[in-house]
Amino acid sequence: MKGKPVILPVHLTATYKFDKSDDLIDVVQTRSGYIYSRWDNPSVVEVENRLAAMEGYDKALGFGSGMAAITTAILANVKAGSRVIATQEVYGGTYEFLNDILPKLNIETVLVNCWKTQKIIEEIEKGLSILYLETPTNPLLRVADIKPLAQAAHEKGAIVMLDSTFASPINQHPIDLGVDIVIHSATKYLGGHHDITAGFVCCNHQHFDNIWTYRKILGGVMDPMSAFLALRGIQTLEIRIHRQNENAMKIAVFLDQHEKIKAVNYPGLTSHPDYEIAVRQMLGFGGMLSFEVNGDFNKTKHFMDELKVIKLATSLGGVTSLANQPITNTHAALSPENRAKAGISESLVRLSVGIEQVDLLIHDLKQALETV
Numbered sequence: 001m002k003g004k005p006v007i008l009p010v011h012l013t014a015t016y017k018f019d020k021s022d023d024l025i026d027v028v029q030t031r032s033g034y035i036y037s038r039w040d041n042p043s044v045v046e047v048e049n050r051l052a053a054m055e056g057y058d059k060a061l062g063f064g065s066g067m068a069a070i071t072t073a074i075l076a077n078v079k080a081g082s083r084v085i086a087t088q089e090v091y092g093g094t095y096e097f098l099n100d101i102l103p104k105l106n107i108e109t110v111l112v113n114c115w116k117t118q119k120i121i122e123e124i125e126k127g128l129s130i131l132y133l134e135t136p137t138n139p140l141l142r143v144a145d146i147k148p149l150a151q152a153a154h155e156k157g158a159i160v161m162l163d164s165t166f167a168s169p170i171n172q173h174p175i176d177l178g179v180d181i182v183i184h185s186a187t188k189y190l191g192g193h194h195d196i197t198a199g200f201v202c203c204n205h206q207h208f209d210n211i212w213t214y215r216k217i218l219g220g221v222m223d224p225m226s227a228f229l230a231l232r233g234i235q236t237l238e239i240r241i242h243r244q245n246e247n248a249m250k251i252a253v254f255l256d257q258h259e260k261i262k263a264v265n266y267p268g269l270t271s272h273p274d275y276e277i278a279v280r281q282m283l284g285f286g287g288m289l290s291f292e293v294n295g296d297f298n299k300t301k302h303f304m305d306e307l308k309v310i311k312l313a314t315s316l317g318g319v320t321s322l323a324n325q326p327i328t329n330t331h332a333a334l335s336p337e338n339r340a341k342a343g344i345s346e347s348l349v350r351l352s353v354g355i356e357q358v359d360l361l362i363h364d365l366k367q368a369l370e371t372v
């Protein structure tokens with residue numbers, strides 16, 4: 001029949017059939033085709049190839065979540081006795097993995113604040129296997145200076161990994177900054193519609209087979225339906241991100257001037273401590289910001305409850321604006337002392353700006369602030 005589908009079918013198959021045993025043997029030995037979907041699946045390969053091209057790396061690997069991508073990529077590159085240096089402000093799940101799980105495997109983890117470039121370099125000089133970065137950070141939007149850190153780590157023969165979820169491939173080009181392995185929680189901007197849990201690793205050929213083997217063994221592979229939705233998301237990524245960048249900047253300026261707001265954390269504001277690094281390193285300031293309401297925990301909770309267009313929810317990066325109080329969810333597990341050290345106050349609100357009309361979002365924030 002003439003005519004082929006514009007949209008590729010979703011390959012909902014766990015396994016693949018062969019006409020001859022020799023063909024199956026060949027695929028098992030050479031990986032020149034499909035054999036079992038925990039190894040590879042055509043729908044997953046399609047989105048992997050698109051993302052790899054977007055990030056500028058040879059290859060990408062799809063995972064069942066951002067955490068599956070992070071843990072698999074790290075485990076594939078450490079052994080007992082390894083030393084991992086990471087930025088302290090990493091995502092909570094990553095922090096637990098680095099801090100609680102790796103030491104059980106006799107792997108040392110050193111955590112340093114992401115803005116202390118010189119201190120991180122001093123630690124790098126003592127030796128390491130992996131430099132693990134995440135920037136911009138959650139929820140204060142601090143920006144680590146990737147290039148000098150990557151350079152110092154490479155001089156020591158280490159692998160540089162970056163969780164670039166908050167920036168997405170549009171606002172940051174890690175390959176140009178010396179990053180070897182880029183990780184995304186595709187649950188966020190890449191999926192973009194709050195309807196999948198997925199992750200990706202992007203890397204060049206030299207790292208691919210090793211991570212592929214660990215993915216096959218640990219089993220955290222992306223499912224074909226998520227691959228289909230991630231591919232659909234990636235097709236609109238650039239226009240969504242541009243809109244989210246624009247909306248977030250306008251909201252940051254509005255909040256910055258509001259009398260009931262104590263502080264705004266957005267790397268696009270000149271008052272942000274890492275503004276200069278962000279200007280140099282990023283192509284857009286992103287759709288994430290956080291701010292402190294002038295009041296205590298209960299006043300802030302009341303403000304949250306009054307939001308009508310912006311939804312009270314965790315997660316981020318989708319078309320719908322979401323807000324939460326880090327103290328009640330993403331950072332609830334931290335002791336009050338560690339929370340204070342991390343700069344997470346009881347009046348802090350994190351906002352993931354969506355693609356709605358910005359006037360609607362500003363109006364929503366304004367009316368909720370009026371009730372505080």
Ligand SMILES: Cc1ncc(COP(=O)(O)O)c(C=O)c1O
Nearest residue numbers: 065066067091163165185187198
């Ligand atoms: C920066 C960052 N990295 C990784 C993750 C983990 O991703 P997932 O929830 O898809 O496992 C998250 C989740 O919020 C995140 O914000």
